[in-house]
Amino acid sequence: MTAIPARFRAYVAERVGDRVDRGVREFAEADLPPGGVEIRVGWSSVNYKDGLATRADGKVARISPLIPGIDLAGEVVASDDAAIAVGGAVLAHGYDLGVSRHGGYSEYQRVPTGWVVPLAPGLSPREAMAIGTAGFTAAMSVVALEERGLQPDSGPVLVTGASGGVGGTALAILADRGYEVWAVTGKADETDRLRTLGAAGILSRDEVTAEGRPLESERWAGAVDAVGGATLPYVLRTLRRGAAVAASGNAGGAKLETTVLPFILRGVALLGMDSVLVPIARRRALWDRLATDLRPRDLGIHVTEVGLDDLDGALDGIMAGSARGRWVVRVGG
Numbered sequence: 001m002t003a004i005p006a007r008f009r010a011y012v013a014e015r016v017g018d019r020v021d022r023g024v025r026e027f028a029e030a031d032l033p034p035g036g037v038e039i040r041v042g043w044s045s046v047n048y049k050d051g052l053a054t055r056a057d058g059k060v061a062r063i064s065p066l067i068p069g070i071d072l073a074g075e076v077v078a079s080d081d082a083a084i085a086v087g088g089a090v091l092a093h094g095y096d097l098g099v100s101r102h103g104g105y106s107e108y109q110r111v112p113t114g115w116v117v118p119l120a121p122g123l124s125p126r127e128a129m130a131i132g133t134a135g136f137t138a139a140m141s142v143v144a145l146e147e148r149g150l151q152p153d154s155g156p157v158l159v160t161g162a163s164g165g166v167g168g169t170a171l172a173i174l175a176d177r178g179y180e181v182w183a184v185t186g187k188a189d190e191t192d193r194l195r196t197l198g199a200a201g202i203l204s205r206d207e208v209t210a211e212g213r214p215l216e217s218e219r220w221a222g223a224v225d226a227v228g229g230a231t232l233p234y235v236l237r238t239l240r241r242g243a244a245v246a247a248s249g250n251a252g253g254a255k256l257e258t259t260v261l262p263f264i265l266r267g268v269a270l271l272g273m274d275s276v277l278v279p280i281a282r283r284r285a286l287w288d289r290l291a292t293d294l295r296p297r298d299l300g301i302h303v304t305e306v307g308l309d310d311l312d313g314a315l316d317g318i319m320a321g322s323a324r325g326r327w328v329v330r331v332g333g
């Protein structure tokens with residue numbers, strides 16, 4: 001038995017020859033994969049990986065047709081686990097969602113029980129998706145730096161790609177926790193918004209992607225980087241002795257050209273962040289913290305709401321680097 005209607009609306013990406021056809025379609029319950037928890041999806045979000053999953057050259061989608069959406073939040077309509085009650089609010093993200101298994105851009109979804117995160121009181125499904133995979137990754141990055149000893153009095157912390165999802169949320173979380181946060185952005189017109197989110201200072205993308213010496217003046221007590229490319233080498237050569245950067249992304253390119261000198265002469269650390277396969281117990285614990293002490297104070301200025309029918313523009317926008325905060329997707333609302 002299923003609690004999902006026989007047909008419902010979903011945004012589907014389907015490979016047709018060299019291109020990907022995208023759009024909202026009727027989707028059949030019988031075409032959803034098996035899973036222990038059935039969810040009426042209220043909200044999803046747009047992440048960089050979703051943009052890649054809907055492009056022919058994106059190398060992310062593993063099935064076709066695919067309902068993209070690497071994260072989702074909504075209400076449980078059926079469950080094989082007493083701890084995940086029918087009627088309760090939950091979220092899921094990562095694992096195979098929106099990649100090799102249908103994801104969040106769907107009015108209903110069926111998910112393996114061990115992937116489900118019950119939502120802590122105080123975080124609505126919409127708020128959870130305003131944070132979403134990008135915000136979860138930002139929180140992971142902050143926690144990884146703090147577990148290595150970073151604290152607000154350690155010194156200034158750098159956040160790159162600050163107008164985007166990971167960067168903007170990391171900026172907000174760090175500023176709320178009392179850090180002096182400096183933001184790197186390629187968008188001069190984002191300066192005011194980034195200051196409102198909590199940036200103490202702004203660096204332009206040009207400043208950090210210019211050629212530099214293998215080691216420069218020690219400046220940053222820590223850094224959150226979702227950009228990679230020519231930006232991460234700047235971060236490494238300007239970190240203070242013993243400091244670390246939490247690196248999660250490649251919005252500025254996947255190739256890393258640097259030297260070993262920051263590692264061997266300053267003992268700096270490059271911490272890799274992978275949100276996809278975080279074990280479920282740690283994932284649930286981090287979401288509980290995102291509802292409490294890691295909760296960004298004001299995500300309002302960081303969020304644009306779109307519907308399933310508006311996804312083409314948001315997906316193209318994130319691939320064009322035009323993110324200004326996060327896009328939440330109203331699926332069922």
Ligand SMILES: NC(=O)c1ccc[n+]([C@@H]2O[C@H](COP(=O)([O-])OP(=O)(O)OC[C@H]3O[C@@H](n4cnc5c(N)ncnc54)[C@H](OP(=O)(O)O)[C@@H]3O)[C@@H](O)[C@H]2O)c1
Pocket residue numbers: 046047048049133134137160161162163164165166167184185186187205226227229231247248249250251252253273274275276318319320321322323324325
């Ligand atoms: N490892 C993980 O588990 C994980 C999880 C989530 C995301 N990610 C990755 O993290 C990255 C960011 O994701 P997101 O959702 O935050 O994307 P996003 O919202 O598009 O933000 C990326 C930001 O990077 C900057 N940027 C874009 N193109 C750039 C370029 N060519 N050179 C330098 N900077 C550029 C822009 O910020 P400014 O204009 O302000 O500079 C943009 O807003 C992606 O690579 C994504 O795949 C990884």
